[in-house]
Amino acid sequence: xxxxxxxxxxxxxxxxxxxxxxxxxxxxxxxxxxxxxxxxxxxxxxxxxxxxxxxxxxxxxxxxxxxxxxxxxxxxxxxxxxxxxxxxxxxxxxxxxxxxxxxxxxxxx
Amino acid sequence: xxxxxxxxxxxxxxxxxxxxxxxxxxxxxxxxxxxxxxxxxxxxxxxxxxxxxxxxxxxxxxxxxxxxxxxxxxxxxxxxxxxxxxxxxxxxxxxxxxxxxxxxxxxxxxxxxxxxxxxxxxxxxxxxxxxxxxxxxxxxxxxxxxxxxxxxxxxxxxxxxxxxxxxxxxxxxxxxxxxxxxxxxxxxxxxxxxxxxxxxxxxxxxxxxxxxxxxxxxxxxxxxxxxxxxxxxxxxxxxxxxxxxxxxxxxxxxxxxxxxxxxxxxxxxxxxxxxxxxxxxxxxxxxxxxxxxxxxxxxxxxxx
Numbered sequence: 244x245x246x247x248x249x250x251x252x253x254x255x256x257x258x259x260x261x262x263x264x265x266x267x268x269x270x271x272x273x274x275x276x277x278x279x280x281x282x283x284x285x286x287x288x289x290x291x292x293x294x295x296x297x298x299x300x301x302x303x304x305x306x307x308x309x310x311x312x313x314x315x316x317x318x319x320x321x322x323x324x325x326x327x328x329x330x331x332x333x334x335x336x337x338x339x340x341x342x343x344x345x346x347x348x349x350x351x352x
Numbered sequence: 353x354x355x356x357x358x359x360x361x362x363x364x365x366x367x368x369x370x371x372x373x374x375x376x377x378x379x380x381x382x383x384x385x386x387x388x389x390x391x392x393x394x395x396x397x398x399x400x401x402x403x404x405x406x407x408x409x410x411x412x413x414x415x416x417x418x419x420x421x422x423x424x425x426x427x428x429x430x431x432x433x434x435x436x437x438x439x440x441x442x443x444x445x446x447x448x449x450x451x452x453x454x455x456x457x458x459x460x461x462x463x464x465x466x467x468x469x470x471x472x473x474x475x476x477x478x479x480x481x482x483x484x485x486x487x488x489x490x491x492x493x494x495x496x497x498x499x500x501x502x503x504x505x506x507x508x509x510x511x512x513x514x515x516x517x518x519x520x521x522x523x524x525x526x527x528x529x530x531x532x533x534x535x536x537x538x539x540x541x542x543x544x545x546x547x548x549x550x551x552x553x554x555x556x557x558x559x560x561x562x563x564x565x566x567x568x569x570x571x572x573x574x575x576x577x578x579x580x581x582x583x584x585x586x587x588x589x590x591x592x593x594x595x596x597x598x599x600x601x602x603x604x605x606x607x608x609x610x611x612x613x614x615x616x617x618x619x620x621x622x623x624x625x626x627x628x629x630x631x632x633x634x635x636x637x638x639x640x641x642x643x644x645x646x647x648x649x650x651x652x653x654x655x656x
Contacts (some may be wrong), residue, residue, distance in 0.1 A: 277522040304563065308447040311376030311561040 256318040283321060289343035290329040294321065353590040355624025358633045360544065360595040361409040362499055363398060364476060365424075366442050366553075367391040367601065369416030373442035374479060376561025383560065386601065391421035394604020399427055401609055405616045410630040412438035412476040412499070415460040418467055429468050434629040436474035437464060437495075445483040454489055461493050473631050476500055476597075480546045487513045487539055497542035497634035499595070504545045506585045506592040508637040510644070511541040540643040542634040544595050549577060551597040552608060571611040578615060586622060591640070593633045594619075 258279065280296040280303065287294055287305065296303045305324040306312030313324040326333045334340070366374070368387030377383025402409050411428050413435055418425050428435065439445075440456045448456070464472045475490055477500040490498060501511055514536025520529045548554060555574055558567025578596070585592045602608055619625055628636070 277520075307376070308444055309372065309376060309378060310374040310559070312563060314563045 258318060279318075283318075285344060285347050286340065287321075287325055289337075289339045290325060290331055290333060292325055292328055355586070355622075356591050357586060357589070357622070357625050358593045358628050358636065359619055359625060360593060360628060360630050360633050361402070361407060362436075362476065362544075362595055362597045362630055363409050363411045363603070364438055364597065364599050365391060365395060365411060365413045365417040365421070366438075366599050367414070367417045368420055369414035369439070369441040370599075370601065372416070373414075373439065374444065375557075375559045377559075380560065390599065390601040390604060391417055391424050394600025394602075395421065395424040396427060397604045397609060398598075398600050399431055401612060401616075402433070403431065405613075405620070405627075407616065407627045408433060408629045408632070410434040410436055410474060412436040412474070413464070414438045414442050414478070415440035415456070415463050416442075418460075418463045422467075425467050434474070434631050435464050435468045435470075435472060436476060436499075436630065437461060437472045438476045439478040442478040444479045444481055445477050445486050446479075446481045448483070450483075450485050453483060453485060457489050457493060473497060474499060474634065476546075480548075482513070484514075487511055487541060490541060491539070495541065496638075497544060497631065499544045499597075499630060500546050501543045502546045502548075503543070505547045505550075506545070506581075506589060506594055508545070508593050508634065509543050510538050511543045512536050512538045538644065542637055544593055544630055544633055547595070547597070549581065550595060552602045553597075553599050556602045556605075556608065557599070571607045575611045575615060579618060582615075582619060586625075593637070595630065595633070 276296065280294060283294045283303070291308055293306045293308070294303050295306070301317045302314050303321065304312050305315050305321055305328060307328045311328055313328065315321045315324040322333065331337075331339075366387075367390035368384055370390075371377030371380070371383045371387045375383065377387070398409075401407075411433055413425060413428075425435075437457065437460045440460055443452075443456060445453055461471055464470075471494055473494070473496045475495050475498050477486055477498070480500050480502070482498075482500055486500075487498075498511055501509075503509060503512065512535065515533060516536070517533045518529050518531040552574065555566045555569035556571065557565075559565040582594055585594055598608075598612075603612060
């Protein structure tokens, strides 16, 4: 349990510590956390899902466009929440996902 | 100046459409049944309340509810209330493609015209979210007012579209996001302000799929919020529109119906108060403040 927010934390994800040399309360530097949320959003977008980060604790909220949402208590739980909320199987090798990410990278380049 | 506070009941029959489009209930027979309650039980109860107090109301009815509850809709029409548009299945306008949004709106206009004999003049965007093209569509389909923008609360105004703002991007220098909001264009569409603090649903409807769902807020507490807002408006403004946004899903329950009775009686105890439809309030506003008016007029959003 987080001693600051009393949130039950799931297991730590390896990416939680990336760049955590900056002073933070929950393991992320603010910029790193924001970037990671943006990346998760890009991955979930082709499935019609959204992610929002309340900015406290380790959790994020994964939602669909029809009002269902779930609290994912860490990055490891995001994928499972996405699978429950999506009508399409969530697959890292899904052409839909890969095409969408390729387009996103192309737009950023 | 004599006191003139116009009070309005906007009633959104979200019902089954709400559970399909906004409240995460599409896979839940229990939620769908709650939607049926709204159309078949809650709506007639509210109609009886309005009849008892001789209060006109504006019912914003999603197309799904019009087609699913024809008898209830007929009762609304027969009782002389106004009918406005509110999506088909309470879809989020900013999640739809422009084509989808227009298809939904045009079909719902057709449905409303068929059941009421009159094309709708008023619109409530589901989720209170207007897309980039919503205002343009409303003009195209003959709407004269909207109840969806939150620039003001108890003073109507003309809608403003095309505001732009800069999001924070922590991967960039702060100077790149430290930019003020740029105001868009004010258009000839009256807004009766959308106000979450005058809405019965967020505090009093339990939504299983929302991690932060409320639903068990005591209606007497909500009554006190609404009373406080009325008292402030009545003290501070000579003219204003005090608009409730209620849903038969919630307001059709006994504890809320009793609260509404108390509120109507409380409001009726004040001089210079009248109950009107939302179209009535919007038309009255137009008469007072013709569009576009000079800069700094009280009817431009954010100017008073």
